[in-house]
Amino acid sequence: MKLSVQMVVVLTSVGLLSGSFLATVGILTKERVELNKQREVEAAIIKVVPGTESSTKLYEAKDFKVYGGKNQDGTLIGYGILVSGIGFQDKITLMLGTDISLTKTTRLEIIEQKETPGLGAKIEDEDVFLKFWEGRDCSQAISLRKPAVKTAEELAASEVNTITGATISSESVLKIVNNSVEKLRQLIKEGQIQDGEQDVH
Template sequence: MKLSTRMVVVLTSVGLLSGSFLATVGHLTKERIALNKQRETEEAIIQVVPGTVSSQKLYEERDLSVYGGKDEEGNIVGFAIQASGIGFQDKITLMLGTNTSLKKINRLAILDQKETPGLGAKIADSEFFLLYWENRDSSGTITLHKPAVSSPEELLPTEVNTITGATISSEAVLSIVNTSLEQVREIIKEGKLSSEAQDVN
């Protein structure tokens, strides 16, 4: 076999092996990312819906998913609503926990955000923002209290706190929450929550 031919064969073989290796690594990485994302979702549902030991996906569309948090007996004790919208810098994705009537917000968790560090990024901070979302009255439209207060007791039941210097990020979260609640109310009204729900955990 000529040297040039041998080099072509070797280079082709190396190229094929490299391509195969990269494809395998890419597939494994994709699976790992999917598993990590599922684990994060499960943990967020348990966090925002007290009493949850397992959950089911009841509805899904672009930028909106609804999960039922279930107790040890399999009863749905609340809804976890995953929703996304545009913040000051980029997309914000959150998980909102409510009771089954959607009239009370249990807790809020921020799953993903790229807001300004030290300002808008405080939407993911319990002390500055998330604490003020606990046990809110969501039977109507939730509003933002301005200026910021120093304790939840200073808010009306339908109010949440703003972050000083990051009003746009605060308003973005508020908009995502109010919009998603209205969407879920309409979904329930139209009977679109799946009766063949998919287990999450």
């Protein structure tokens, strides 16, 4: 066989075989991976909306889902917004908890991120980043405090801390949060958020 032909044939068949093998593996593991993600989401709602006993899916679109957290009596006590947006290098998936009137954040959880380890990946860090997201005023757009401060008391009501050395990742999270709060407010106004459509638990 001519060398050039052999090169093409070998590379193509290696690629094809790998591709089909991976497709099989992908199909076999897909269900379990999805199940793990769903479990993680359920655990996250309980975390971001304190006092949640059960949760309901209220709205679903691509990369934007809204869950409702309910207390023991079944009263809606807050929203958990599961949303994905572009980070520094890849998608960031996070869940933001807000109160029922959409004026205060309760908690932020990062579900998935591939930011730079040691810098942007600190968006998962409780003490550096996440704790500053509790109880922020989200009736207006939240802004970033630069340079970073040490305690939450130094921040204005609608401010959150920046991660030193990871401004882009901090800004990405901020943008995702502000957009999703705005989107949810719009949806509520349009009457598209209805309670009790689908029980998660």
